[in-house]
Amino acid sequence: MSTSLNIAAIRHDFPILNEMVNGKQLVYFDNAATTQKPRLVLDAISGYYEHYNANIHRGIHHLAEKATSAFELSRKRLQAFLNAPSPEEVIFTYGTTDGINLVAQTYGRRFLKEGDEVIISTMEHHSNIVPWQMLCEENGCILKVIPINEEGELLMDEYEKLLTERTKLVSVVHVSNTLGTINPVKEIISKAHAAGAKVLLDGAQASSHLGIDVQDLDCDFYALSLHKIYGPTGMGILFGKRELLDAMPPYRGGGEMIKEVTFEKTTYNELPYKFEAGTPNIADVVAAKYALDYVDQLGKPAIAAYENELRKYATEAVQEIGGLRIVGQAKEKVSVLSFVIDGIHHQDIGVLLDQQGIAVRTGHHCTQPLMNRFNITGTTRASFAVYNTIDEIDLFIQGLHKVKRMLG
Incomplete structure (x- = not known):
């Protein structure tokens, strides 16, 4: 070969x-479940704990500043990986599932109401089915499903028929984890936007095989997991367009996602931190950069x-x-x-x-x-x-x- x-x-x-x-x-x-990790990723994880283990964003001592710098360098690296317009539009999550749930529980709860429609497809992972079912049960939205043919391809004519003025969100997998099908996501996004809907792409499988350019795709949200790209488990990202993320309420409350707290009122932090409550998965975020560097090297x-x-x-x-x-x-x-x-x-x-x-x-x-x-x-x-x-x-x-x- x-x-x-x-x-x-x-x-x-x-x-x-x-x-x-x-x-x-x-x-x-x-490998569709999880990829193995190269030595430099393993070394990056142990190197963090051995040499600069400290919490980030809160300390002024040497270790805290070194950890914070490495953490935010990974954010910029992931921004480049997705060609996102800014690092503030890259939210650290625990993985693709967490990213999809974040959108469902923030954007979905705030902007979708009874009678609004969410479109998914027949080939979705449960992580891109159940959060929308939960949302629909809670607020009365309607869930619609794009059918597929015997080869495992979306029936795009049927997708167009599903789009109506009530369609508010289309959430589909970029690449099927079961079939390997690469979906025509640019066409899906274009048709959804023409109908006035936003689009989330589940990029868990696509991210290790395909070039991802969120600006070229013009998707509104893109979720992925680093453990599918030779990186660590328990770490992922959600890209979202700034105007949407700014309009969405926080997902979790706690440290880091706040500017000021009183017993009367809390003022939330700016992007991306308002969606990153608590001490994050620092070591794995740091190691994510090395996984992407390895992929780029090859x-x-x-x-x-x-x-x-x-x-x-x-x-x-x-x-x-x-x-x-x-x-x-x-x-x-x-x-x-x-x-x-x-x-x-x-x-x-x-x-x-x-x-x-x-x-x-x-x-x-x-x-x-x-x-x-x-x-x-x-x-x-x-x-x-x-x-x-x-x-x-x-x-x-x-x-x-x-x-x-x-x-x-």
Whole structure:
């Protein structure tokens, strides 16, 4: 396979790839759930705790100033990663789920009323379904759902029919975590804006594979998690257009999100701090910059091209397996491969592959309505990252043949 990347050197950057599982060297194909972390990210986390562990924004001593500087440098780095107009429009969260809930519980509560409509899609993660259901139950909004075709692509004609003068928000996944489908989000945003609606994009899966430019997309909100981009868990960001964030009430109360507190009245802080109550996840925020630096060093276009070649190779190879059916064959996809095998439960497939040292994801992938659409209970999902190889895919195919011999 032709690539400008030195895959052997990249694999050396990820210590966990040397782990042995059931006597076999780990083959990690669960990257859509979380990516592994390169050494420089691990070193950044331990380096914070070893050398400048202190709370931020509140102290004038050396450690506090060093920690604050590193923390805010990550914010600027993430601003550049998204091409956001300003660092103040980058809110630190605990992940994509937290970012979506922030919008639902602040923008949604303040600006959506009974009879207003929220549009999502059939392929949404539960994190982009449940918060809107909760909002609709609370304030009487109406939830509408964009259908998909058999290939796992949005039916855009049906989406246009769903848009009305009552549509106030469209919240859709940029890339499906289950199918790998890349949605036509620029078209979705343009049509929503023409109808007077705002748009939130769930970028959890897209952020590690695609270039993200929130100004070019013209989305109103964009949420993502750093652990999908070779960064730490428990840390994410929400981008929001300044005028919207300014108009939204705070999500949590406490330290940092205030300017002045009396028993009679509290004055809230400016952006981004009014949405960042309490001591944040400092070490992981600091380490996030190093994850993005690592991706930039390799080059996201080169990463995406290599991952796409892995997906194509695996897609062709799995078709050797009798009774195997790929779920989700959109024309535009990232490196996700979901499938079912006739007569074999997905969980059994995962267990037998694990016995061979191969980590895949099985189940509904937090997309139960999507499973219902395809009339299945779940899939086996293999998802590839830059440190994976053709040799690993060959082991995976051998493993599936073994599963088929044992259970088919």
